[in-house]
Each structure stands twice: as C-alpha cells, then as structure tokens.
Amino acid sequence: MRLKNKVALLTGAAAAIKGELMGFGGATAHLFVREGAKVVLTDILDEMGERAAVTLREQGAEAIYLHLDVTSKTDWVHAIDATLDAFGRLDILFNNAGISYPVKVEDLTEEMWDSELAVHAKGAYLGTKTAIPAMRQGGGGTIINTSSVMGIVGSPTSPAYSAAKGAIRTFTKTTALQYAKENIRVNSIHPGYATTPLTQERFSSPEVNKMLLDRTPMGRLGTAEDIANGVLFLASDESSWMTGAELVIDGGMTAQ
Numbered sequence: 001m002r003l004k005n006k007v008a009l010l011t012g013a014a015a016a017i018k019g020e021l022m023g024f025g026g027a028t029a030h031l032f033v034r035e036g037a038k039v040v041l042t043d044i045l046d047e048m049g050e051r052a053a054v055t056l057r058e059q060g061a062e063a064i065y066l067h068l069d070v071t072s073k074t075d076w077v078h079a080i081d082a083t084l085d086a087f088g089r090l091d092i093l094f095n096n097a098g099i100s101y102p103v104k105v106e107d108l109t110e111e112m113w114d115s116e117l118a119v120h121a122k123g124a125y126l127g128t129k130t131a132i133p134a135m136r137q138g139g140g141g142t143i144i145n146t147s148s149v150m151g152i153v154g155s156p157t158s159p160a161y162s163a164a165k166g167a168i169r170t171f172t173k174t175t176a177l178q179y180a181k182e183n184i185r186v187n188s189i190h191p192g193y194a195t196t197p198l199t200q201e202r203f204s205s206p207e208v209n210k211m212l213l214d215r216t217p218m219g220r221l222g223t224a225e226d227i228a229n230g231v232l233f234l235a236s237d238e239s240s241w242m243t244g245a246e247l248v249i250d251g252g253m254t255a256q
C-alpha cells in the first residue's frame, strides 16, 4: 500500500487491459491500484480506455476513464475538474502520452515536427500547469514526465521525437526548481527500448529487433512493467527527497 489514499491521473493510459499488451501508462495504472491509489486513466483511444477502466473496476479498483487529448487546454481543465469531482484531490500526475515518427530529418515534415512537439512538450507543459493548483490545494504532489533515452542521447531514427523528449527532460528540472518549496516534486523517466502497443509492430521486424538488441547491453527489450516499477517509486513517498532527477531504465543502453 505504497500509494494508500492517493489519487493519480495518467495520460496515454488506454492500453491497460489485463491479458493484452499494455503500455507504460497501463502497466503503471495496475501497479498504482495494487498499491492503494485511485486512478484516472486518460487517452484519446476512448473505447479502449473505457474498457480498461471497466476491467480495473471489476478487480475492485477505484478507476475512471476520461477523454484527454494532451495538446488541448480545454481537455486538461475538464480532466482535472472531473478528477477533483470524482475523488476530491490530485496527488500524482503521470505525463506519458506519446507518438513517434521514425524518419530522417530530410523526410520529416513540419506537421510531424509540430505534432511531436505538441504531444510531448506542450502536453507535459499543459498537464503540469493545470495540475499544480489542484496539487497545491492538497498540500503537494508528484509529477512524473515520460522522456526517453532519446531525450539524453541522439536517436539514430527519430529527430523530432528526440528533440521533444529533450525538451521534457529540461522542462522537468525547471518545474522542479519552481515548485520544490511547495512540496510538488517533478522527475523524469528515461525508458530504453520496450515492447508496447506504440512500438510492437516496428520492434518486431527482424532487422529493427537486431539493431535494438545490439544497442542494449542486457540483451533483451524492456517491458511496460520494467518502466512502471520506476514510475511507482517516483510516485511514492520512498522518493520524497528526489526532484528534478532523471530515472534511466534502459538495460544499460546509455551507459555506453
């Protein structure tokens, strides 16, 4: 019960159905519930998100699903209001929604660039901005932003993704400094290559799979649960003296 009585909002968390491949948001929602939290799953995949919330409730969890396009300020205001209406407080925000366009710079369109920056960087900014007043009302909180190893080192495949994840990395540190005195902690996680609904198709191609394994010293791809365990630590009071930090979970990739 490491999150007893805490309320958490997770973005990009529709893939949370037991028995199906989960994303980081989905696997994290299950761990949060196991540890006593009430969870608000959000995404733009409404049918899947609603089904996920139903399956969580069937297991006895207090869970709801809300539509939240992280690039929309209106959606954010609605989601935070709805969270407070449903559960009365907000303690944990997991800014996790993501997209990816693996192309070379010359093939990267302005639309791809803008949407990568919008979902990742603007999404984390809007979420943080909207959640902070609700956290302050409850005496503090913890925000975990999903960056990537590609927010630390260059990506061989995805320029806009890497730029957006780098933005999240330093935005996290600045926000951490601004709210440290208010008991609002802000940290980033930096996953390496992991199989999720976002990556499953691309990562299962034999050449891509070989390239990823060659780059990963531990010789296996990550799972959503590998990442969720780190998010749980950052969400819990066990990390109570951590803010502005980077938690790398990558099978050794960035140690090279």
Ligand SMILES: NC(=O)c1ccc[n+]([C@@H]2O[C@H](COP(=O)([O-])OP(=O)(O)OC[C@H]3O[C@@H](n4cnc5c(N)ncnc54)[C@H](O)[C@@H]3O)[C@@H](O)[C@H]2O)c1
Pocket (backbone or CB within 6 Å): 011, 012, 013, 014, 015, 022, 023, 024, 025, 026, 042, 043, 044, 045, 068, 069, 070, 071, 096, 097, 098, 099, 100, 119, 146, 147, 148, 149, 190, 191, 192, 193, 194, 195, 196, 197, 198, 199, 224
């Ligand atoms: N899988 C990896 O190897 C890996 C590695 C490093 C970082 N990440 C990051 O982890 C996060 C979660 O990805 P995942 O791999 O668990 O896959 P996932 O498919 O479970 O998560 C991505 C989710 O984001 C949602 N989403 C996309 N655009 C959105 C928007 N505008 N508003 C709200 N939701 C939106 C998608 O519908 C999807 O459910 C992403 O930020 C991703 O970039 C993934």
